[in-house]
Amino acid sequence: MRNPVLLLYFWCVYCCFPAGSLTTLRPQGSLRDEHHKPTRVPATVKPSVAFNIRTSKDPEHEGCNLFLGDNQLLEDCGFNMTAKTFFIIHGWTMSGMLEKWLHKLVSALQTRERDANVVVVDWLPLAHQLYIDAVNNTRVVGQRVAGMLDWLQEKEEFSLGNVHLIGYSLGAHVAGYAGNFVKGTVGRITGLDPAGPMFEGADINRRLSPDDADFVDVLHTYTLSFGLSIGIRMPVGHIDIYPNGGDFQPGCGFNDVLGSIAYGTITEVVKCEHERAVHLFVDSLVNQDKPSFAFQCTDSNRFKKGICLSCRKNRCNGIGYNTKKMRKKRNSKMYLKTRAGMPFRVYHYQMKVHIFNYKNSGDIQPTFYVTLYGSNADSQNLPLEVVDKIGLNATNTFLVYTEEDLGDLLKLRLTWEGISHSWYNLWNEFRSYLSQPSNPSRELHVRRIRVKSGETQRKLTFCAQDPKKTSISPGQELWFHKCRDGWRMKNETSPFVELP
Template identity: 45%
Template sequence: MTPWSSGNTCTVILPSLCIYKEALRSRSEHTRGKKDQQNFKTRFRLYTDRAGGSCQIFVNQLETLDKCHFNASLPLVMIVHGWSVDGILESWIWKMAAALKSHHDPMNVIIADWLALAHQHYPIAVRNTRTTGHEIAQFLQWLEESVQFSRSNAHLIGYSLGAHVSGFAGSFINGTKKIGRITGLDPAGPLFEGMSPTDRLSPDDANFVDAIHTFTKQHMGLSVGIKQPVAHFDFYPNGGTFQPGCHILHVYNHIAQLGIAGITQTVKCAHERSVHLFIDSLLHKDKQSTAYWCNDINTFNKGLCLSCKKNRCNTLGYNIREESLPKSRRLFLKTRAHMPFKVYHYQFKIHIINEIQGKPIDPAFTMSLTGTKADAKNLVESITGNKTYSFLITLDNDIGDIIMIKFKWELPPLWGNIWDTFQTIIPWTKGTHRPGLIVKEIRVKAGETQQKIMCCTTESFDYFWCSSFPCLFIALKLDHRV
């Protein structure tokens, strides 16, 4: 394919001859362009705010760029959908396009409509991802050669199979320069999991690649979304296996709202959550979700990975800090079940001593926090005695700096009855040392602000006062009556 070249402009030496040659070439290119476009199965729709929603750009037809008001000086964001069951563009595509256009940075938003190849049996659609990727690469090359649009200003956002389509586009494009950025939204797992980097989305496909994994829960050895890292930064919200609000029990709510289509909605809920997390990052600029580098979700749940030193944390979604890394980095975070998805992460370290020997005790406690902006009450955790216990607490709202913590022990009924019987036989007198649970110290780290604080008990033993300064040690003695 020989695209138009903007370098073939007329000179002032023989203007009439130039005009004649341009007219002939224009007619030839226009005819050949229509023929070439017939071979393209992918439709490139420039999103507009006007009625109709989009304007189709045809490869090798420059007049369609003018007609659709494509601005080569602006960045290009291309949305690439995934496998299609019903052969229509899903509603999330238009929501994402609108969210991108509403962003404060002006941009061209194009929808790569490859429904003709995606509305097939899944194995055939998988095979067609390479064809579509090649067509997107050709489209970007045409823009580069005809209107000097730089591929480094292109950002491909691919969902499910569309993530791998985007990867193939990045690997098929000619030349040494790469596409600027590719975002994979829960890249498809079946027939891609375990494949070599050349056969799926990989960090080599663009200057920067990020991916959000939301449905990697395996069934019979397969998962809807790919589990392995495929990017420079791979995000695993809530561990990546499943998402809050997507449990099968919610199928009844979805059926009530959407009818029989609610069943499909429930099945794809966790898979499509990646899309809505990305849209959320565009719509709620003041509530950007932070994720943290960690080995696995179990370690993260202990609150042991809330460090931002040496770029160990990053922002999920559109506003990510772009940084090419020699090795993929896994990042974890918690989210809510609905927009805005952001939560605030806190690590609590509590050193507990169990003075009650020979008694089976596995108590829980409720914890209430007082912050400079708001309060958080009745946060429940369970513990085992005699250790430094580290756990993660997430809050839906920003409570500011924590200034006070209150504990209340919730002992199991059986243990409580044993304690009451023991007291009846040997009543405690004033000043007698009473065995119980002792909280030696509490340390808190806020993930979002990176603030570390020490919490010290009051003389009443009911509260901890918190500050960034060390405090004089006073042990908090807790028994079942606190």
């Protein structure tokens, strides 16, 4: 789908057109000169970078603007020197106005951390530009944030370790610059889908990096865009989390790109994918009883195979606000699946299926589905997604996930789809047919299925309901019941023995 026309359209719509109109707004006056103006700015003149402490959850409330050097304003605005301090930094803007997501994030932070200071870094005059110009402004905005933090550090009870910078898109790199320029070390920076264009592959001093704070965590939700990443693809934090592989987010409709372009909704689709990082972070704040977990893995394909659901040696972590700093982690890539909306949590399962092929020398590629039956609920018919190909007379590992908590798993149903409904499955069927000898017997055997829950780390073994009937063919199903807690021990004889 790397059509150059689509790519050009995509890039121009999202990154190159002047924001809001064909007349590009330019910063008024010298940024360097403005930094040395008197602290009080006339009400009619909006500073290029404003620090607005939010004192109300009402999005219509104007909040209270802080000015560097004005100690009385700190007191008047109710700034709490001993509490946590959050700086929310928006990104490039097409509208010239603060987006709705920002108000949701402010409210969520105020609900979760009632005594905290929530400061919005408003750099709209410098962000409502051509994308390239906005990128060039991120450095000076980062310097302004660092300047504000340096001034606050002069106060006796203020601690830089209590500061959490949260930056979305270009704002993530602003946060990186702030952490780089400040005197000392910021406690935490969270990058919400940091911008990719002009930052992918850049030197660590020109983008967000793990060196910019004591802990840097990143959510990547839109790293796939036909050769151009709206969100940065490379890991740039201590922990980098890629929900749904960091590309196609459920509910955003990006699977139908041509339809989105035809109906003029491509910008909404892009916005949904890119902004999903913010909503995942908000979800982690407001749905404390439904936390999502991510799992360390070298790449997305290995995660899709179900190989990476271990929590040993700090290999799993919460996401969003709940992400915890891990000792000696740097550029650690983690993955998870999510729902299409809040709460985003799903329940991951690793399934190990040893598939035997006794009667056929051809290459059979079955299309398997599994249904999980639990003490709380039953799952839908879930596909066993094949990343490469199914290995016969070998153990195959799959990843499945459910949107609700099934409770304790009691039994499973394995189904071999009789008629393929996708082009991928049709190709598998056709390839299998060509590779088979005449009068093939399309029959496989499955005796046991081993299951591991990502969320609980519990391991279970399920055995064929009838040990004498383990064969399955297209259009048939096999039932398995729980026969063991855990998997076989190292000194146990392998349960996978050939049938007579």
